[in-house]
Amino acid sequence: MAITRLEIDLEALRHNYQYLRSKLTDGVRMMAVVKAYGYGSEAQAVAIELEKLGVDYFAVAYVSEGVALRDAGVQTPILVLHPQPDNFEEMVERCLEPSIYSARMMELFSAFAKAKNQTNYPIHLKFNTGLNRLGFWESDVSWILDRLHEKNSIKVKSIFSHLVASEDKAEEEFTLNQILSFTNISKELLEGLDYVPFLHQSNTSAIINYPRAQFDCVRSGIGLYGYGNSEEETARLKPVARLKSVISQIHKIAPGESVGYNRAFKASDYMTTATIPIGHADGISRIYGNGVGYMTVQGEKAPIIGNVCMDMTMIDITGIDCKEGDEVEIFGDITGADTLAQNAGTISYELLTAVGQRVKRVVLK
Structure with a gap:
């Protein structure tokens, strides 16, 4: 897959x-x-x-x-x-x-x-x-x-x-x-x-x-x-699209080290980060960076840190029991596109329709 x-x-x-x-x-x-x-x-x-x-x-x-x-x-x-x-x-x-x-x-x-x-x-x-x-x-x-x-x-x-x-x-x-x-x-x-x-x-x-x-x-x-x-009506519906990826690499970051372009994020303590192969070229806009958005790893929220790159995004997985190759959900069943979009001050329509065409569509029958 x-x-x-x-x-x-x-x-x-x-x-x-x-x-x-x-x-x-x-x-x-x-x-x-x-x-x-x-x-x-x-x-x-x-x-x-x-x-x-x-x-x-x-x-x-x-x-x-x-x-x-x-x-x-x-x-x-x-x-x-x-x-x-x-x-x-x-x-x-x-x-x-x-x-x-x-x-x-x-x-x-x-x-x-x-x-x-x-x-x-x-x-x-x-x-x-x-x-x-x-x-x-x-x-x-x-x-x-x-x-x-x-x-x-x-x-x-x-x-x-x-x-x-x-x-x-x-x-x-x-x-x-x-x-x-x-x-x-x-x-x-x-x-x-x-x-x-x-x-x-x-x-x-x-x-x-x-x-x-x-x-x-x-x-x-x-x-x-x-x-x-509305929250009530959305609860009665089911998300058709689920955007998923994987952890490409895990890094151990020391206090004072930065993550991503322009050193937009600097660690205040020891932490663990993961790099995900999806970026703003795929529809995850830079507005989701620097803690605005998050992804879900092993059922837990992992905030996006630093600036979203064109092809990659870094998340904070400190304290989450996961490994390289593990699945990551950007939006879908756990976090709806509406919730993620609202965090960034936009709407689900924009997030859904922004998913780039190089992201493979997998139709589940």
Whole structure:
């Protein structure tokens, strides 16, 4: 088995999927978000497993991610959340469905679809209800309806938006206003169409906190990978990705000796350190150095000392009964990615998706 590896636990994925499904009203569909290599894991293996479980849709950020899934044999519909005009050709060839979020994108894609002799090519209309990132405004509905009535090259498959802070109880009023805004937008659009697209706005946190906002479909990303944006929900989920390595070498350090670049750590007493073959090139950022982060050795916390190097990290194993070659867990079952990330002032999403591609993925069946 690889020395430094990211284990992908498909049994944990199945557990998370089934748990989130249990929270849905009958008939509500599930869209699995598998962008960014499946939140840093292994998108193809994750998608194939979810397809077996009966997931209704996938969502990716870019066309290249959708192409990778198609190349792996995934047949389920795939929504591309942030397509670019340069990728329209490949998108249509692979039957990927674009998010249309602006007048420019609407005009460009409808013209492209027409030139390719497409009829009713499925598109998804993205509306901005407060995130202010991508999306049409409510005031654009009339314009959109006029364009849709003029063109038969495209047809709306879904209408969607994105919540800003559904995990934050302090922002409940803002979230409820987003849900109301999306409800009003959808109503106006549906009244102007002679068919019924499906609606989706909820992310993982909203599945739990705002069941009234499930509409026809929900989108889950981080929850599928084992993190629920609250301690209570995370406890009900299982981490899909476990980042592990080994002890390459053990050193005995005397008082006054330093460890790592720039002598960032100096020993105040006799101590024992271990060098681990993983560094900031692999996603363990320098922010975890100098005692901010830790690894787990033989079930005990071993603080990271000194600056994290590009390919190696040093930890304090003083008092821990271990030897060279022993396994080390960076995050996973013992220390969740959310806990480690919080120590560094960031979030689990960033830590998970930062794991470099030279770290071997090992899929556990």
